[in-house]
Amino acid sequence: MTLQTADTVVTEEPRFATRMFRMLLADKFALCAAIFLLFVLIIAIIGPTWLGDLATKQNLRGRNAVPFDWERGWVWWMGADALGRPLLARIIVATQNTLMVAAGAVALSATVGTFLGLVAGFSSPRVNQIIMRLADVIMSFPSLLIAVIVLYILGSSILNLMLVLAITRIPVYLRTTRAEVLEIRERMFVQAARVMGASSKRILFRHILPVVLPTLTTLATLDFAYVMLAESALSFLGIGIQPPEITWGLMISQGRQYLTNAWWLSFWPGLAIILTTMSLNLLSNWLRIALDPVQRWRLEMKGRKNG
Amino acid sequence: MLKFVRKRAVASLISLVGLLVMVFFLSRLTGDPAALFLPVEASAEMKAQFRELHGLNDPMLVQFGRYVGDVVTGDFGESLRKARPALDVVLEAFTWTLWLAVITMTLVAGAAIVVGSLAAFRAGGFFDRLSSLISLVGASVPDFWIAIVAIVVFSVNLAWLPTSGTGSLLHWILPISVLFIRPFGIIVQVVRGSMIGALSSAYVKTARAKGVKSGPIIFVHALRNAMLPVITVIGDQAASLLNGAVIVETIFGFPGVGKLMIDSILQRDFNVVLAAILVTALAIFLMNLLIDLAYALLDPRIRH
Amino acid sequence: MADHLLEVRDLSVEFHTAVGVVKAVRNISYHLDRGETLAILGESGSGKSVSSSAIMNLIDMPPGRISSGEILLDGVDLLPMPAQERRKVNGRRIAMIFQDPLSHLNPVYTVGWQIREALTTHGTDAAKAASEALRLLTRVGIPDPERSLDKYPHEFSGGQRQRVMIAMALALRPDLLIADEPTTALDVTVQAEVLALLEELQRETGMAVLIITHDLGVVAEIADRVVVMEKGVLVEAGTVREVYKNPQHPYTKKLIAAAPGKGEMHVPAARAEPVLSVRDVRKRYGSFEALKGLSFDLMPGETMAVVGESGSGKSTLARILLRLDEPDSGSALWKGRDLFTMSPTELYKLRRDLQMVFQDPTQSLNPRMTVYQLISEAWVIHSDILPKAKWRERVADLLVQVGLGPEHMGRYPHQFSGGQRQRIAIARALALEPQLIICDEAVSALDVSVQAQVIALLDRLRKEMGIAFIFIAHDLPVVRDFADHVMVMQKGNIVELGTVREVFDAPQQDYTRALLAAGLDPDPDVQAAHRAARLQRAS
Amino acid sequence: GSGPIKIVLAEEADLLEPCMATRSNIGRVIMQNVSETLTELDVRSDKGVMPRLAEKWEQNEDSSWRFHLRKGVKFSDGTTFDAKDVKHSFDRIMSDKNTCESRRYFGGITVTPTVVDDYTIDFKADPVQPILPLLMSLVTIVPEETPLEFVREPVGTGPYKLTNWTPGQQIVLTSRDDYWGAKPEVTEATYLFRADPSVRAAMVQTGEADLSPSISQLDATNPATDFSYLDSETVYLRIDHNIEPLNDVRVRRALNVAIDRQAFLGTLVPESALLATAIVPPPTLGWNPDVKVFPYDPEGAKKLLEEAKADGVKVDTPITIIARSANFPNVTEIMEAIQAQLEEVGFKVELKFVEVAEHEQYYSKPFKQGRGPQIVAAMHDNSKGDPSFSMFFKYATEGTQSGFSDPKVDDLIKRASAAVGDERAKLWSELIAYVHDDVVADVLLFHMVGFSRVSERLEFKPTMATNGTLQLSEIKIK
Ligand SMILES: Nc1ncnc2c1ncn2[C@@H]1O[C@H](COP(=O)(O)OP(=O)(O)OP(=O)(O)O)[C@@H](O)[C@H]1O
Ligand SMILES: Nc1ncnc2c1ncn2[C@@H]1O[C@H](COP(=O)(O)OP(=O)(O)OP(=O)(O)O)[C@@H](O)[C@H]1O
């Protein structure tokens, strides 16, 4: 029995970052998504200073110019809007505001909602009852009414808009988290942690949260789209972001009336939203697998095969 | 169980009252309905008289007291715009919304659960990729696109369906289809995610060892375990439908509560706003109660 | 060779992990005939579960991969068979009892439903399935079977769940039963009943049994032949008697030598001030009384073994002492202070001193944490125990002590065998250097050699550090070797409480006597004699 | 031919109260269809005020007006129409038990109706009202029995009666057999409501409706069915003269010449819209053809600004333009373009879009204290044929939307309102020129046009009045 020495072919475990990177390489869709998002992020940072002037330069004669006119400069490839401003440039400039509102609102609502959900699921019935009824209240408060009230009283600004959208999205995270906590806290490993003397905080954040997180990330990525579109609806009603500020949502709402005549006005910003959502979602699906030790082989195997 | 429901009812009542109080005061901070009801040329006396007539001149607390008094006797006041009981206006609209929401959510839940589960079963496979693509596009497309394009295609060009309105059963097809898309996209993704975890559990192995077919393994064994986040999200989506599907109502001329609420808010028709919130909140509270009961029903471990 | 019911040829299974390929099973071959019982003995983690899962086509592929071999059932290779046909084989022709019943039962369906499903899947009509399910539950000795049908897995004790699994596997009277540690959580009397049931079925239907166990007694009781595995390799095969009497391979020799129950029994020191003093603890679940007023004392450095009927409330007692469940009444004084009235902050300090190894290791390890994280978590929580720089070293140390290696540090729980997980759980409990460890069947999934090693470790800790143990076990020989006092429980009551010697040598109660009598002996000859006597008594 | 038709409107009538018929969403359904008035303004040709329920009228010695009523007219509830009904209708509008909108046309005037006999009624106005017959075209007549509170089932003398009203869905008017006048071709009209303009257009296209008085310019692509018409709405920028630098006339003039109005036509504003020189559209009495649109002159604007600056006017102060979202088609784009044009010549301009309630607060008095220089973009509707419905509110010192105070303007308005005939027209013309050229009160932009889609089976041409009145009897069926 010469084989008795080692039962595994052990290679040194690579560092976390390297491993994640390798797993990212293994999933081509996620890789494209990550690259796209990185690209969007860069655009968001440099967009306004780079193309700010071009995006606001009006030219009524060139209004609603058709897309795919390769003769003109690249900013015109997507056509022009009702004031003859190049759509591509506008999309690029709008990225910053859009991401700020969407990421801000999603991050805020997800954080607050998740936190409250964890607390509600894990604490006394009284606290639970209070938090949950609060969630009911928010949930049945039509978001538009919140918007009108907050923006009327506090004035319309990117920050307030973000706040409004964040408030309305809290209940989903809250309720999802709580429902999951109710089940997960009954699991044995949570009890094992309690036996070790882990504080509630530790149990919630170290043991329960990682199990809930994938679902929440999925929700959050989809909420990104929701928030961008909701913002568009608010703009349309005159209580969201208003020109000359631009966001993708506002561009969509401005292009709305041209849908049957000049489809590109709302199509491109819509596509930007779709692509961003899709990339985020692909990435979150990848993350769900990459962070789950039981599922991780899917990525690790592929990496090996490909490499 | 009964005790649970009773406790819940009391707590809900308290929060409902809180909600109404909040809306009552907050909405009154958003401006004067007289200016909106009357044309801009109306004289100051006319506006004053309008306010007098509708009791808007009294201090806020007096107005509130009066409102509470009326509500206790079941009177939710008159609509400023429509000169008829606010509750009637709301209930009329809410019936439509309720139907729309119930039918849509039933279809959505059914379809999304099936599609999401199948996608999770062969995660990374062709069906998974395809359904993910469709659901994600669905979840992030502006709904008025779909609505207008659907009208152009199915009503104007193909002449299969009426453009809008409420007469026959055919009238429901387009609005429901448009409403279907976004929740479908979202729920598919949630189902998929949750199911991937459930399908890799040990009890699924047991089922396979028993020789159970893939169908029941997915839809009986794994699904029920994966349902907690799914019904939560279904609830969330249903709530936003119950609060009114503004775009669809506006475009398809569906007399639902969503447009009513927006119009009333923009017109500061407070009584209608309050009644509408009361009715939709009740529906949403009730739905959340059902969802919480469903949690316990689905998972015996969280029954207390 | 088509006349064998099952033939495994040259089977190899490997797993892909982040740190490389784990070759779990390497080129093993064995066969099994109708009506025969083959026991797979072997080190924990040697590939027993994996190889039998391969027969059922239950290995996750990928990350698992069957890299060579074939599995013939009645001469037909199961491996290339399309899924459609596999399903007809699974459950009907081959059934399996899993090692880890809690995670293998669907938490959201009643056990009755799950048993019925096994039947209806293969064409039994609903009414028949219902009556059959009731019959099966009765057969495996679940108390109050009618009501139990409507209970959920979490409402059962560990042993009861295992019996549910057994009932489910036997439902369709398969040709081949794969039983992976079917009796780890069963007290000896129930174990005897279950084994008898298997035998009876074997007689009736000619069922072949592939039993995976580390309990030499069980092997001696029912197996015809044995194969021994070590580190994924099949190292020895033969009839039970041959292997026991004349082991060839050094590992087998070590295994047989390690069989417990032969050492000196402890003589507990004179009783002094107890660390833990339990008085009249009661607990009910609905109308069911799980604990009916228990009282006992525990001295520092002392081991109190809790044995008794499956479902008698042993785990419940453990959970209550740790405040994982609230008792209905009673008190438990820990160093003079009542555990049951402590506030969360007081409890937190106390947690350090009181540790537990859970009955169900899979579920008690967070699936998202590596072994290193699992063990070092103790020091994260109680930061004064060990400086961070030393964690790695200490984890490695603990792993070696429980018979694992430092190379396992980066792996996740699902990548281990049942016994290995149990050892991780033990290592975790030890990390805190507590004063009392409650072990709920802590060594039941370990093969005897590792078991001996772990027991020795615990014993050393007891002596050196004065750790007291509440040792819940059904394996009497282990209890005999390790315990100072023995507490025998039945139906929520303590029926007997005394020193090991008192209980083992002069049992007072009928139940205790029955328990002792039902114990199995690793020696096939001795066991054969027991058996003959028993049969005689019965007839 | 004759038969039923369907009309799709943008906005539902939330109330079918006759005394609210001057509100366009209500008036479009019931005005002259269900509820009639004593007089009627002719908008198709140039005949001015025409008889309807009054056969003729004259001014008495004491300058009160006497109306001779039509005989043999019946309300849809069967009661007979007489002078008491007229008096009641008028009293009802003036009552403080309700908030009838038509009352606003009588602001600052005391009118006393006196029944002379069953078919004769006198109206005495203080101050004297030369246009009282025109004002009577705004007073809908209800039966004497009508309560003072708002009613939901209008009863009138018109050719149609309300037969079905399902709120949110439809309103059905059916023609009356006992109508006093000629029987209209449309026997039944079903009103539907769709907020989305492209849906309205599609509905006429698919035959789900026969007429949509307002569709989007972009959808108006089929010359056979789609018509544009001057819809009496005037878009303008109201300037708040009270705050520097807008208190300087050079700055206001610079604003006016900095905007290239012509460039909007055919782009953001329909080709057929008119450039405005007055707050009222051309057919209105006294509309002044001599007033010329400000030329587009960015250089001139710059020069004006420099001059002002040289005199110490703080022309650099940022000016806020407040507009209402969705107020009229392309409002955001138009405002953005205006902003760009103004900035081109050196103004600092901020844009602020608000919803309707907030807009109202900026538009009407009292203005907020401590505000900066503000310009409110607004749209004003006057299809009544006389500027008095506009001038006082927009330009008089006391006017609720007036951004300035000028004694000459006040005087002209007062005199014009009291004058009759050519004198009246002359005075209005003078006022219009003065406000435009000398005061430079505001930035007048466009008289807007609307687009309607009319099924080919109908014969109907919308007019300026279509916004507020859609007379079914004018619709012919081919
Ligand atoms: N998914 C996996 N990934 C990596 N290694 C695995 C995986 N599953 C099992 N193994 C390894 O395969 C080996 C065999 O495991 P198996 O479960 O068959 O052991 P066993 O003989 O049943 O032991 P025990 O008696 O403790 O249950 C173990 O060393 C285990 O670590
Ligand atoms: N949550 C629960 N709800 C209802 N009954 C329960 C619950 N938990 C345990 N029981 C019942 O309490 C009894 C004692 O269970 P416990 O787990 O303490 O048994 P045990 O002595 O540990 O048995 P084993 O040796 O089989 O693990 C069992 O009959 C079980 O059915």
Ligand SMILES: [Mg+2]
């Ligand atoms: Mg095993």
Ligand SMILES: [Mg+2]
């Ligand atoms: Mg137990």
